[in-house]
Amino acid sequence: MNVQQYIESGVLEAYVLGAASEAETQELLSYKKRYPQIQDALEELERDMEYIAEQMAIIPPPITWSKIEASINEITITPDYEPLRLRGREERSDYYRINRENYIEVAEAESTYIRVHKNWKWVFVAVFVLSKIFLACAIYFYLENRQAQQQILDLKTELKLHQTH
């Protein structure tokens, strides 16, 4: 069999697109085991398929995952796990590098939501602490000021009494 001719025929493309007949599929799978060139060409095409899909990717709304979880009605305690070994993604350009673990999803309603990076947590903490410090300072200076005003008032009264005597 002429392997190169077979690769050039377009059968591999039809297969990866799911357009090959059952007979062609069986034939291809048997050739794939026998000929490494066919195996390599097929893997390259599969990567091309991923590339095409990456170009059209649309990031789903953050609420979508919650919908999936809700519909499965899964209530489990998550055990330690080994990540799935998913082939073919590592060497490709990442169509989106949003690491969902780095984000807090705040869902207010189905249609409105905000997505905040976890780094903001420390900013929020700092703002919260500073606001408490400012509040304490404001109360302290208010009391100090009130006390000083009272003292001035007392002194003025005293002064007036001295003057009348």
Add this chain to the structure above:
Amino acid sequence: MKTERQILIQCDPNGLNELYEKYSGMLLGYISEVVKDSKLAEQHLVSIYNHIPGHMNELTGDGINTWCQLQRLTKKYLGLCEGELNNIKLDSSTYGACNKFHNLMTQEQREVFCNVYYRGKTVFELSKELKRSEDSIRALLKEAFVIIKKR
């Protein structure tokens, strides 16, 4: 009492999440192109991910390209909703409007590629529909991929 799906997810509770993180965007983009309706596409995405736990062993493992398998599963699922797809008139120029490859293809290449990629038609079906030999359909598919490789 737990459903079969719940049990399957409990076996590998993070597997589905990992598949979601890696492929949901690609899948949503693909489904959106097929159904041409973002709301409906999201609904299909949710349904497909509900079906995945029962097919987890088909999607992962040595020698399996997860994305291609996931796309096959999606095509199969969308085939079940054929009524919806049949209502969408095929116009290859509307597919992948933002897809740079399509603009590089000839009308024939685009027609064959879009019919196969988005409508899940086989080479045999297309050869009958377009009154061309199966070899010429495969050749057009090959040419379309050559264009994609050049990107």
